Amino acid sequence: MLDVQDNPAPEVHDDPIAVDPRQFAAKVNSWLPHDIMLTDAWFPLAHSFAVAKKPIRRAVYSHPYFIWRKPDGSLVAAETHPNDQLAAKKSEYTDEAGHYPVIEKYGYVWGWLGKPENAAPEHIPSIPYLPEDGGLPLHMLGTVRFDCCAPLSLENLIDLTHADFIHADVVGDEKMDKETVEVFHDSETITMVRTCVNKSVAPIMKIFGGVRDDVQQVRQVIRIYLRSHAAIAYGRFSPGDNVQLFHPCVPETRDRTRLDYAMNTSNVKKTNLFRYMMPKASYKVSRQDSSMTSPQSPRYMRPEKRKDLHSPLDEAGQKYRVLMLALAERQARGDFTYRDNVSSDCSDIIGYEKA
Amino acid sequence: MTEAAWWAVARSEEISADKPHNVDIGDQPVVLWRDDKKVVRALEDRCPHRRAPLSLGCILGNGAIQCGYHGWTYDGASGQLIDIPNLKSDRKFPPVYKARPFAVHEDAGFVRVCLDAKAAAPAPDDRVLPLSGTSIVALDHEHWIAALFDDPSLVLSIKGVRFSPYLLTELSEQQGKLVLERSCQWASPHWPAPFTSDFPISLRIATDPVTGETDLTLLDDEFRALFRAVLAPVPAARGVTQVRWRAALSPGRHHLMAKAMGIGTPFRVFDHVDGAALRVLKPSASIHASDLRESIVTRKSGPPTAQEAAA
Ligand code: FES
Ligand SMILES: [Fe+2]
Numbered sequence: 001m002l003d004v005q006d007n008p009a010p011e012v013h014d015d016p017i018a019v020d021p022r023q024f025a026a027k028v029n030s031w032l033p034h035d036i037m038l039t040d041a042w043f044p045l046a047h048s049f050a051v052a053k054k055p056i057r058r059a060v061y062s063h064p065y066f067i068w069r070k071p072d073g074s075l076v077a078a079e080t081h082p083n084d085q086l087a088a089k090k091s092e093y094t095d096e097a098g099h100y101p102v103i104e105k106y107g108y109v110w111g112w113l114g115k116p117e118n119a120a121p122e123h124i125p126s127i128p129y130l131p132e133d134g135g136l137p138l139h140m141l142g143t144v145r146f147d148c149c150a151p152l153s154l155e156n157l158i159d160l161t162h163a164d165f166i167h168a169d170v171v172g173d174e175k176m177d178k179e180t181v182e183v184f185h186d187s188e189t190i191t192m193v194r195t196c197v198n199k200s201v202a203p204i205m206k207i208f209g210g211v212r213d214d215v216q217q218v219r220q221v222i223r224i225y226l227r228s229h230a231a232i233a234y235g236r237f238s239p240g241d242n243v244q245l246f247h248p249c250v251p252e253t254r255d256r257t258r259l260d261y262a263m264n265t266s267n268v269k270k271t272n273l274f275r276y277m278m279p280k281a282s283y284k285v286s287r288q289d290s291s292m293t294s295p296q297s298p299r300y301m302r303p304e305k306r307k308d309l310h311s312p313l314d315e316a317g318q319k320y321r322v323l324m325l326a327l328a329e330r331q332a333r334g335d336f337t338y339r340d341n342v343s344s345d346c347s348d349i350i351g352y353e354k355a
Numbered sequence: 356m357t358e359a360a361w362w363a364v365a366r367s368e369e370i371s372a373d374k375p376h377n378v379d380i381g382d383q384p385v386v387l388w389r390d391d392k393k394v395v396r397a398l399e400d401r402c403p404h405r406r407a408p409l410s411l412g413c414i415l416g417n418g419a420i421q422c423g424y425h426g427w428t429y430d431g432a433s434g435q436l437i438d439i440p441n442l443k444s445d446r447k448f449p450p451v452y453k454a455r456p457f458a459v460h461e462d463a464g465f466v467r468v469c470l471d472a473k474a475a476a477p478a479p480d481d482r483v484l485p486l487s488g489t490s491i492v493a494l495d496h497e498h499w500i501a502a503l504f505d506d507p508s509l510v511l512s513i514k515g516v517r518f519s520p521y522l523l524t525e526l527s528e529q530q531g532k533l534v535l536e537r538s539c540q541w542a543s544p545h546w547p548a549p550f551t552s553d554f555p556i557s558l559r560i561a562t563d564p565v566t567g568e569t570d571l572t573l574l575d576d577e578f579r580a581l582f583r584a585v586l587a588p589v590p591a592a593r594g595v596t597q598v599r600w601r602a603a604l605s606p607g608r609h610h611l612m613a614k615a616m617g618i619g620t621p622f623r624v625f626d627h628v629d630g631a632a633l634r635v636l637k638p639s640a641s642i643h644a645s646d647l648r649e650s651i652v653t654r655k656s657g658p659p660t661a662q663e664a665a666a
Binding site: 311 | 401403404405406407408411422423424425426427436439440441442443451452
């Protein structure tokens with residue numbers, strides 16, 4: 001078992017972002033998300049409610065996961081279906097019985113992809129606004145899919161200027177007085193905080209949330225757990241209700257992403273329609289994202305001579321690329337350790353206001 | 356070679372100031388739109404920010420195109436980035452901040468694009484051809500043109516006209532084009548083509564050796580043009596060919612069948628090609644096409660011939 005505490009604190013020169021700007025830019029522009037495959041990570045493969053006696057099938061980078069519950073309720077995540085007579089040879093990611101490490105937390109079944117002996121509960125990301133033992137009502141949960149590679153989906157998420165254009169009809173357009181973006185990171189996470197002053201009110205809050213004003217103050221946080229490809233999307237709106245979304249992007253294959261989301265709207269009054277409508281917005285919003293990430297994806301499959309152009313608003317996206325590449329490089333060198341703890345409570349980092 | 360060619364990638368009526376339009380030239384995606392002066396603009400259909408297709412964006416009131424993903428906004432003529440709305444600043448962007456522009460030329464109801472942004476405009480064309488259409492065919496450019504040479508009935512139809520297998524001239528070069536003439540019959544009762552002494556009509560096909568842009572002329576036996584059309588096949592992604600065409604019937608057509616061409620739809624380019632028929636289509640006129648093409652193109656890139664110099 002891997003012990004996070006035992007790892008030496010990262011030294012300054014280890015920070016892939018604190019390098020000279022030219023090196024940083026070179027990394028940003030060598031971005032080939034299709035070639036990145038990170039292991040030794042927990043992936044939220046299914047909502048807890050979806051797993052019962054009958055095996056369900058999931059995948060991470062095309063590795064099959066068959067997940068079911070034994071009569072005593074305990075979980076099995078196997079590489080082959082119990083009925084499969086022609087099971088292929090066992091991968092390095094499962095134990096003698098062909099089982100992956102599996103764990104249940106926050107209302108999800110998490111499967112480990114990586115060396116089984118390294119699977120440790122402390123590598124499960126912290127999600128402050130999901131109850132640890134699950135139990136959110138079904139209307140707050142759902143599945144959407146993207147036909148693009150998972151890092152592109154996350155890069156999409158961490159640059160929220162996109163929302164002003166492709167989701168304007170749901171979350172409001174780009175009209176506002178001021179926008180600031182701050183970015184924090186460690187070796188396993190990146191956190192972006194976007195503050196908007198006097199931004200057009202999100203139509204969904206006008207229509208269903210009872211917000212009467214024309215502008216609102218917005219603070220949105222996106223925090224990505226790099227290895228798990230899972231993100232927290234936390235928004236504070238005033239006037240308006242806070243939005244508490246868990247947004248995992250499981251790389252089922254290198255070019256297909258599964259998102260079993262949880263939008264915890266229990267902070268919203270039971271009489272407010274927003275509580276029931278906001279989680280459903282994912283169906284619309286995800287198609288809007290897909291309209292861009294789907295055609296983008298093949299354009300990031302092969303090395304490309306021309307560099308992407310960047311603006312100061314892309315700081316988070318650029319750092320995301322560099323941090324992902326740094327992890328991939330470390331793993332290529334055989335270093336799978338977690339230098340930073342992903343499970344310690346991140347409430348302060350995301351500015352979570354407990355209801 | 357394709358870098359210097361002018362490709363008729365759209366009909367004028369297909370391009371508006373309301374919505375960007377996507378076409379391909381081979382594997383090169385292109386976005387087209389009309390700016391605030393109604394001038395057609397063409398950029399690579401790829402935003403240099405995060406590679407999203409610009410054709411999914413919108414056209415602003417000032418005629419610029421705005422990417423639908425993060426709102427980067429480009430000038431149509433130069434491709435230069437002119438705005439990132441969320442930056443809320445008026446500062447100018449460095450010259451490398453641009454989408455790749457292409458040269459555009461519009462006349463005779465066609466929008467032509469040249470991948471070389473600095474290309475000189477093509478010769479003006481003042482033909483007015485009121486009929487028009489677009490067909491997207493799952494057959495590659497070279498084979499589509501070969502089918503047109505070997506048996507036009509596989510790729511198009513002219514109302515009341517039956518194409519015979521008999522050629523008046525085989526494929527040869529005339530003024531830089533690949534030209535052939537095919538004997539045709541009216542689709543009325545008559546002796547089968549193999550037993551026919553004289554044919555009442557013929558179809559002249561004159562094709563540009565590079566783009567495959569083709570002038571079709573249907574002539575009667577007194578050398579009067581009954582019908583003319585311009586076909587513009589353009590290679591697209593995955594071996595598909597986009598065929599735009601414009602056509603006109605000549606006034607004063609005398610033969611009964613020629614008169615009847617004016618009723619209904621006189622011309623069609625097919626969206627589908629019969630694979631079974633195509634597979635067994637005997638290569639005939641097309642056999643010399645590639646040699647002829649090559650000799651024309653190499654000569655064009657060299658010094659002009661006496662004939663060209665005189666023209
Ligand atoms: S991809 Fe076009 S603005 Fe970002
Ligand atoms: Fe989005």
